[in-house]
Amino acid sequence: MARTVSDPDPRTALATLAAARGDSLAALSAMLGRNAAYLQQYVRRGSPRVLGERDRRLLSDYLGVSEATLGAPADRPAGFRIRKLDVAASAGPGALVDGEIVLGTDTLDPGLARKLGLRDGQAAIIRVRGNSMEPGLFDGDHIVVDTADRTPRAKGGVYVIRIDDAVMVKRVALVRGALVATSDNPDAAAVPDGAIAVNGRVVWQMREPR
Numbered sequence: 001m002a003r004t005v006s007d008p009d010p011r012t013a014l015a016t017l018a019a020a021r022g023d024s025l026a027a028l029s030a031m032l033g034r035n036a037a038y039l040q041q042y043v044r045r046g047s048p049r050v051l052g053e054r055d056r057r058l059l060s061d062y063l064g065v066s067e068a069t070l071g072a073p074a075d076r077p078a079g080f081r082i083r084k085l086d087v088a089a090s091a092g093p094g095a096l097v098d099g100e101i102v103l104g105t106d107t108l109d110p111g112l113a114r115k116l117g118l119r120d121g122q123a124a125i126i127r128v129r130g131n132s133m134e135p136g137l138f139d140g141d142h143i144v145v146d147t148a149d150r151t152p153r154a155k156g157g158v159y160v161i162r163i164d165d166a167v168m169v170k171r172v173a174l175v176r177g178a179l180v181a182t183s184d185n186p187d188a189a190a191v192p193d194g195a196i197a198v199n200g201r202v203v204w205q206m207r208e209p210r
Contacts, residue, residue: 010071080113122148132188144204158202163194
């Protein structure tokens with residue numbers, strides 16, 4: 001349950017919450033990937049005037065408070081929460097996994113989630129490993145998977161699949177009544193033989209700046 005802070009000013013709230021945990025503003029800035037003075041300048045000088053959505057979300061999750069406590073507009077729609085799984089969907093030979101470990105959650109814009117057709121509890125974010133789906137997907141990309149869509153059609157699409165115990169991301173199409181998985185990279189190794197179990201369709205890609 002998110003805690004609330006009586007003081008409505010987000011700068012004062014942040015300073016109070018950090019002090020209560022024994023965290024310095026410099027340490028919290030580092031957690032955000034910012035320079036050490038970032039949050040100190042925000043609290044003491046009002047620069048930036050408001051926290052960016054990503055920074056506010058990370059801080060609210062860490063401190064256990066609502067984003068409104070840290071300055072989110074009261075009428076801001078709640079984000080679409082999505083699980084982050086500790087599973088690498090290999091774009092190479094396949095990642096061997098015994099199960100899915102939930103690393104936490106991330107937030108998508110609710111408008112984007114609606115556009116992608118995602119439903120609560122039926123989507124996940126996983127990391128891509130390997131180069132067999134280049135140039136569309138690169139090693140290290142994160143993908144949003146619609147786990148409710150497990151029925152490839154004749155025109156095909158990009159899906160996370162499992163062959164035996166190997167999880168991978170491939171282009172999958174229904175060909176003469178059978179599922180066929182292929183790689184986008186013509187230099188990639190052949191997809192291993194075996195029955196294809198579909199885990200979900202890739203509907204969005206997130207790539208860190210290179």
